[in-house]
Each structure stands twice: as C-alpha cells, then as structure tokens.
Amino acid sequence: MKPLEGLRILDLTAGLAGRLASGLLADFGADVVRFEAPGDGATRAPQFVFADHAKTVEHVTPTGVLPVDELARADVCFVDHPDRVPTGAHDRLIVVVTSPYTADQVPWAGGQESAELLHAYCGFAAVQASYSGRPIDHVYPYITIVQGVWAATCATAALLERETSGLGQTVEVNGVHAANIFLGFLYAREESAPQTSRAIGPGGLNPLYTRYQAADGRWVFVGALGPKFARAALEATGSLHLLDDDRVGGRLDALWNTDNHAWVRDHFAEYFASKPADEWIAALEAADIPCTVTQSREEWFGGPQLAATGMVREILHPQLGRVRMPGVPITSVRERSTGPTAPAAARGRGPLDGVRITSLGTFVAGPYAAGLLAELGADVVKVEPPAGDPWRMTGFSYNRGTRSLAVDLATALGRTALDDIVRGSDVVVNNFRLGVMERLGYGFDRLASLNPRAISVGVTAYGESGPLAPRPGYDTVLQAAAGIMTAQGGSGEPVVLSLPVNDHTTAVVGALTAVLGLLDRARFGVVRQLSTSLAATSAFLQLTALTDYTGRPAPVMGGEDFAGPDAMNRIHPTSDGFVRVQADPDMVDIAPATLASSLAGRTTGDALAWCAAHHIAAVKVRAADEVCADPHLHEHGLMQRAVTASEKPYTQPGRCAGFSRTPQRPRPDAPGLGEHTQELLTEVGYAPEQIRALASEGVVVTGHPLDLEISPLYR
Numbered sequence: 001m002k003p004l005e006g007l008r009i010l011d012l013t014a015g016l017a018g019r020l021a022s023g024l025l026a027d028f029g030a031d032v033v034r035f036e037a038p039g040d041g042a043t044r045a046p047q048f049v050f051a052d053h054a055k056t057v058e059h060v061t062p063t064g065v066l067p068v069d070e071l072a073r074a075d076v077c078f079v080d081h082p083d084r085v086p087t088g089a090h091d092r093l094i095v096v097v098t099s100p101y102t103a104d105q106v107p108w109a110g111g112q113e114s115a116e117l118l119h120a121y122c123g124f125a126a127v128q129a130s131y132s133g134r135p136i137d138h139v140y141p142y143i144t145i146v147q148g149v150w151a152a153t154c155a156t157a158a159l160l161e162r163e164t165s166g167l168g169q170t171v172e173v174n175g176v177h178a179a180n181i182f183l184g185f186l187y188a189r190e191e192s193a194p195q196t197s198r199a200i201g202p203g204g205l206n207p208l209y210t211r212y213q214a215a216d217g218r219w220v221f222v223g224a225l226g227p228k229f230a231r232a233a234l235e236a237t238g239s240l241h242l243l244d245d246d247r248v249g250g251r252l253d254a255l256w257n258t259d260n261h262a263w264v265r266d267h268f269a270e271y272f273a274s275k276p277a278d279e280w281i282a283a284l285e286a287a288d289i290p291c292t293v294t295q296s297r298e299e300w301f302g303g304p305q306l307a308a309t310g311m312v313r314e315i316l317h318p319q320l321g322r323v324r325m326p327g328v329p330i331t332s333v334r335e336r337s338t339g340p341t342a343p344a345a346a347r348g349r350g351p352l353d354g355v356r357i358t359s360l361g362t363f364v365a366g367p368y369a370a371g372l373l374a375e376l377g378a379d380v381v382k383v384e385p386p387a388g389d390p391w392r393m394t395g396f397s398y399n400r401g402t403r404s405l406a407v408d409l410a411t412a413l414g415r416t417a418l419d420d421i422v423r424g425s426d427v428v429v430n431n432f433r434l435g436v437m438e439r440l441g442y443g444f445d446r447l448a449s450l451n452p453r454a455i456s457v458g459v460t461a462y463g464e465s466g467p468l469a470p471r472p473g474y475d476t477v478l479q480a481a482a483g484i485m486t487a488q489g490g491s492g493e494p495v496v497l498s499l500p501v502n503d504h505t506t507a508v509v510g511a512l513t514a515v516l517g518l519l520d521r522a523r524f525g526v527v528r529q530l531s532t533s534l535a536a537t538s539a540f541l542q543l544t545a546l547t548d549y550t551g552r553p554a555p556v557m558g559g560e561d562f563a564g565p566d567a568m569n570r571i572h573p574t575s576d577g578f579v580r581v582q583a584d585p586d587m588v589d590i591a592p593a594t595l596a597s598s599l600a601g602r603t604t605g606d607a608l609a610w611c612a613a614h615h616i617a618a619v620k621v622r623a624a625d626e627v628c629a630d631p632h633l634h635e636h637g638l639m640q641r642a643v644t645a646s647e648k649p650y651t652q653p654g655r656c657a658g659f660s661r662t663p664q665r666p667r668p669d670a671p672g673l674g675e676h677t678q679e680l681l682t683e684v685g686y687a688p689e690q691i692r693a694l695a696s697e698g699v700v701v702t703g704h705p706l707d708l709e710i711s712p713l714y715r
Contacts, residue, residue, distance in 0.1 A: 001029075001332040001520065001530075003028055004156075006031075010035065011033065012086070013098060016148060023053070024328070049325070049547055075093070076093070076159070077089070078151070082097050094158045096170075097171070097173070100114065102633075108619050109616060110615075113144065113175075120578075121627075123623055123624040125137060129198050129498045131560065140487070140542060143183075144178070146181055147174075149505070150181060154173050160515060161662055163342050169660045180656045181504065184652070184656075187397075187624060190649070191628075191649045198498070200258075200262075208255065208268075209222065213272065214277040215276050218293055220293055221476065221481075222291055230252050278293075281293060290473050293480075297486065299483065308465045309466055310328075312324070321550060324549070325546060330532050331531045333458075336448060338452050355378040360430040361459070362384075362389040362431075363503075365459045366430060368503070375401060375664060380402040380403065383405050383409075385408065392673065394714065396669075399670040399671065403680060404677070405676060406674030415441060417686075417699070420681075420685070421684060422451055424684065426518060430459070454527070458530070461474070463536060484501070487542070487545065487555075488562065490560070491559065495562075510532055516530075568582075573599075588616055595616075598610060599611075628651040639651060639652075639654050645705060645706070670708075673701060674703030675703045675704060677691070677700050
C-alpha cells in the first residue's frame with residue numbers, strides 16, 4: 001500500500017512526535033528526507049531508530065540552513081516549533097508543526113519535547129490507580145506516540161484536501177492536541193465534580209475487569225466489561241449470589257462502585273487462587289468472555305499472533321546491523337480499482353469536509369476513530385442498534401460531532417435503510433469481531449455492489465489472521481496479553497492502566513487508516529479493505545522497548561507505584577503536592593540526593609522556581625480538574641465549557657488540531673440515540689410517512705438531543 005508514492009517530505013524535527021509522523025508517511029511510500037545536525041547521537045536511540053528507518057538522512061549546513069532547493073521540491077515539511085518553519089515556502093507546501101505543548105508555550109525549562117513532563121502536566125500521572133494514590137510515572141511515551149500518529153493523520157488529510165484545492169497550509173498538532181485525544185475521556189467532566197482518590201490498588205476499580213493471581217502464580221485477566229460479559233463472568237465463577245447482597249441490590253454496576261469494589265475484588269481474588277491459570281482461561285473462554293494470561297512484552301512480541309499479522313519486522317541498519325522492531329499497525333486486506341476519485345470540494349470546514357463516513361460498532365476504538373474523522377470535518381453517521389451503543393453515555397466524548405442513526409439491522413427493512421446510507425458513503429468503519437460484517441451483509445464484496453467507491457476500515461481485537469483472530473478482546477485484555485501491565489508493574493504486580501491506552505491509540509490509527517485509504521483512492525483509484533487492531537497497536541505503543549539491536553540501552557521497567565526511572569528523572573513529592581523533574585546530567589551539577597532533599601521541604605511553587613534556577617526541566621503534577629480549569633487552554637480553544645440540557649456545567653476537550661486554511665467548524669456535542677434518524681433518511685429519499693412507519697414497527701428509533709450524565713471513572 002503506497003498512497004504517498006511520489007510525494008517528498010522534509011523532516012526538520014528533533015522530537016519523537018514529528019519524526020514518528022514523517023516515518024509513518026515513509027512507510028506508506030513517501031520519499032522522506034531527514035535533515036539533522038552532523039553527529040546527532042540521538043538518532044541511535046531506539047525510538048528514533050524506529051521512526052527514521054525508512055528515511056534518507058542528510059545534514060544541514062554548519063549554520064543550520066536548509067539547502068535552497070529542498071523546500072521548493074517538498075510537498076510536506078515537519079517542524080517542531082512554529083519559529084523553525086523555513087522561509088520561502090511555496091503555496092502547495094503543507095507545513096506540520098508538532099510543538100511539545102502549545103504553539104506559544106512550553107511550561108518547562110529548555111522547551112524540548114518530553115512525554116514524561118507532558119504526562120504529568122496534562123493529568124495522566126495523577127489519574128493512574130495505585131496503592132498509595134500518589135501520581136504514577138508511565139514507562140512508555142503514550143501521548144507523544146499519539147501525537148505522532150495524529151500528526152501523520154492530519155498531514156494526510158491536508159494532502160487529500162490539496163487534491164481538490166491545489167493549495168497547501170499550515171497544520172498544527174501540538175502536545176495538548178494529543179492530550180485532548182488521549183485524555184479526552186478524563187477531561188469530559190462536571191466542573192464541580194470532586195477529585196476522587198486513586199488509592200484503589202494497581203488492579204483498578206472494576207473487579208470484573210482486572211487481573212487475579214491463580215493457584216500456579218500466574219495472573220489471569222478477566223475482561224468482563226459491559227452487562228453481557230459481567231453477568232457471564234458471574235455465572236462462570238459461580239458468583240451470581242453477589243447480586244443478592246444487600247450492598248449490591250441486584251445491580252451489576254454496584255459491584256464496582258467505590259463502596260463495594262474492595263470486598264468484591266477480595267471475593268474474586270480468593271476464588272481465582274483456588275485453580276491454576278489454564279483452568280480459569282478454559283472456563284472463561286467457554287463462556288466467550290474476553291480473557292488472557294498476562295505475559296511479558298517479549299513473550300507477546302515473540303508469539304504467533306503478531307508474526308501472523310506482520311507486526312514483527314527486521315531491517316538492516318547501516319550502522320547498527322540487524323534491527324528487530326514492530327511493524328506498521330495497518331493492513332491492506334483486499335483491493336479493487338475504480339479510477340482516481342477526487343474528494344468533494346471542501347467548503348472550508350475542515351480538510352475532510354465533503355467526506356461521508358458510516359460508522360458501525362460500539363464501545364471505543366471504532367466509534368472514536370470515526371469521531372476523530374468528524375473532528376477533521378467529515379460527516380460521520382454513527383449507526384446504532386435501537387437500544388443504543390452501551391458506551392454512548394459513558395464514552396459520549398468519543399461520538400462528538402457525529403450523527404446518530406438508530407436502526408435494527410436484524411430486520412430486512414433496517415438493512416435496506418443502511419444500504420441507502422452506505423451508497424453515499426466514502427468510508428465504512430466497523431469494530432465488530434472478525435466475520436460479523438460478512439454475516440450482516442456488509443463484507444467487502446457486498447459493499448462493492450452497493451457502492452464501488454466505499455473504502456472499508458475494520459478495527460478488531462487481534463487482526464485479520466493468526467490463532468487469536470476470532471477472539472473478542474478489549475483494551476485492557478490487550479494490556480495484559482501484550483506485556484504492558486507487566487512492563488508497568490516491573491517485578492511487582494501487573495498494573496492495569498487507568499485509561500484505555502490501546503483503545504485510544506487504535507482509534508487514532510483507525511483515523512489514519514481511513515485517510516490513507518481516501519488518498520489512495522483519490523490519487524491512484526484504488527479502493528481498499530483496510531484493517532487495524534488492538535493487538536497491532538499494543539506492539540506499536542511499545543516501540544521504545546521492542547526496537548531491539550546489539551548495544552541498545554535497556555528498556556524502562558516500572559514497579560510498585562512507579563515514580564520514574566531514577567532520582568534525576570522522576571516524580572518528587574513537595575510539601576503540598578508533586579513535581580515531575582527531568583534533569584539532564586550533562587547540564588546539571590547536582591547530586592540526586594541533593595535534588596530530592598531540596599524539593600521535599602518546599603511548596604510546589606518554590607520547588608519549580610528552584611528547578612528553573614538550576615536549569616532543570618520540571619512541571620507541577622496536575623490533576624484533571626486543574627487541567628480543565630487552565631485559562632491558557634481555554635483562551636486557545638484547547639478546552640471548552642458547556643452546559644448539559646439539564647443545565648449542569650461541564651468541561652470537555654476543545655480542538656484536537658489546527659488548520660490555517662481549512663479550519664474545522666465548531667464541534668457539536670455527542671448525539672442522542674436516533675437524534676438524526678429522520679434527517680438522515682430524509683436525505684436519502686425517504687418520505688415522512690415511510691419514516692413514521694419504520695419507527696412504529698421498531699425498525700428505527702427517532703430520538704432527541706442527548707441530555708448528558710457525566711459518568712465517573714470506571715477503572
């Protein structure tokens with residue numbers, strides 16, 4: 001799959017986000033030239049070996065000036081600060097700026113990209129469940145990886161728009177944009193909501209969505225998320241009697257509220273300790289409950305599933321020799337040729353204005369991928385069953401800007417209605433289990449008969465092939481299987497990450513998959529069935545550890561309530577909070593013990609001032625409520641206030657990218673169930689009496705705007 005073949009891209013960045021973005025475009029056919037200073041040793045760090053492996057590396061002049069003809073030949077240029085855009089850009093050039101925080105501010109000394117400082121300042125460290133409740137450092141640069149994938153997505157969307165307009169523009173994808181995507185679920189909160197304690201243990205809040213140690217010492221992860229799987233897990237473990245407890249009152253969700261989760265978890269811990277792991281896996285799989293034995297990242301990377309899906313690759317590096325690394329988390333399954341199809345002329349409401357997406361599926365990764373395409377201006381139809389997506393309220397932020405069509409696909413009339421929607425769609429996204437689209441009648445061949453221009457994007461748990469492909473799976477199941485929990489826990493217990501890192505990253509990869517498919521269709525007339533998966537993303541997210549070669553530095557391992565790798569690079573307590581410091585030993589002449597003791601007795605404000613005076617990069621570790629109230633973020637449209645239909649004030653993420661020439665339209669709220677059913681069916685030719693008849697027969701639901709109820713964290 002080479003949708004970017006013939007395009008030339010310049011990489012002038014120093015950080016991982018920009019280098020990863022341009023590296024992904026190189027993987028899809030672009031000619032990427034990276035310009036760096038002579039002797040730049042950072043190129044040999046594992047993450048940069050991964051990001052740069054398919055690029056041509058050149059050196060800038062001793063004065064740092066780009067050769068004069070390079071910009072003239074380029075289609076895209078990546079920089080990591082606005083003031084580093086070269087002069088002389090032509091009107092077709094797309095400039096992508098991947099600033100570490102915002103375009104005009106980096107709140108730590110030095111102003112260099114830092115995933116660790118971004119995690120702390122944007123609320124990721126504070127939300128992680130732990131024994132102590134103190135902020136937790138993460139072993140992987142999650143938000144920066146998301147920033148890189150999203151920057152590649154936005155660059156590709158701008159290239160697609162250029163196919164019609166012939167014009168370039170400046171695209172901004174900064175660190176806060178990435179945080180809005182990765183932590184948006186956390187930021188969607190009532191303004192008056194208290195900041196709850198995270199001292200609930202590294203297994204998280206939900207006792208049916210966590211890991212337990214079996215009799216043989218191995219850990220079993222139970223992925224019983226949602227009512228269907230939760231009840232099945234109670235039955236499989238002989239625990240239905242828990243619903244009869246007065247503290248539960250027959251309500252499944254009461255099992256994981258803050259008053260009950262501890263004793264319910266203790267019940268299951270005792271139960272799982274009675275049998276070896278394999279027996280538990282057999283029992284859970286027999287009940288079709290997503291589950292796995294926790295593994296190390298090395299076991300996952302060396303296992304059959306990733307090999308079967310092409311997620312393990314080996315290259316010959318000119319300096320390092322053989323390098324083993326994760327593959328690209330996007331697969332082209334099938335294709336057909338229709339002739340080049342340029343997108344509809346945009347009306348200045350985002351680079352994907354004029355593109356229609358039909359989104360099938362529930363919960364997170366698939367719907368969120370479609371929601372991110374809505375952020376870029378696409379018209380997204382969220383297709384739901386009459387009862388609605390079970391996650392539509394809890395995960396309302398994933399569906400912002402989409403239109404809801406509630407239809408019963410078990411009926412012939414319902415499928416006919418969806419057929420009429422699909423005929424006008426450019427992309428059909430789904431996150432069903434393998435084979436479900438075919439059973440519903442929307443496999444790649446049937447899509448071709450309805451609409452030969454329709455690109456198919458599938459988001460599955462494990463991919464299109466391999467021994468685990470038919471299995472169901474959730475984000476946290478893949479955290480356990482892929483070694484993410486083990487890497488975060490180190491030599492201690494596996495740690496359940498409190499935000500769905502695989503789901504959120506897979507959603508961004510899904511959005512990239514869709515725009516690559518659209519560009520391929522526009523430039524070369526190829527219509528594809530494309531696929532990504534949580535399993536593929538689980539390896540991609542661990543690229544800093546899984547990129548392996550002789551002499552590489554040891555990857556980071558976490559530990560119980562992990563604060564960071566060493567005293568110069570970790571979260572430190574102050575007298576009234578915490579700061580995350582990142583001291584460069586080549587720049588700072590301070591002993592680790594001196595650093596820790598100098599911060600411990602100071603207030604957070606004084607600690608930050610002390611760090612600044614000693615040229616140490618540091619930030620306050622902020623909780624979500626502090627981030628959501630930040631005036632700087634509100635002024636820049638990166639955070640916004642809203643009011644529910646019942647007049648409850650809440651905050652939610654603002655923009656997730658900026659486009660200088662095709663700015664996105666204001667982002668609407670999430671839709672109510674079936675809110676747009678009548679509107680959508682009218683658009684494809686249904687008369688009012690036809691729609692009323694379908695509604696009276698229960699084939700469709702015509703609903704109203706959503707009155708939000710902000711849900712608390714569920715893990």
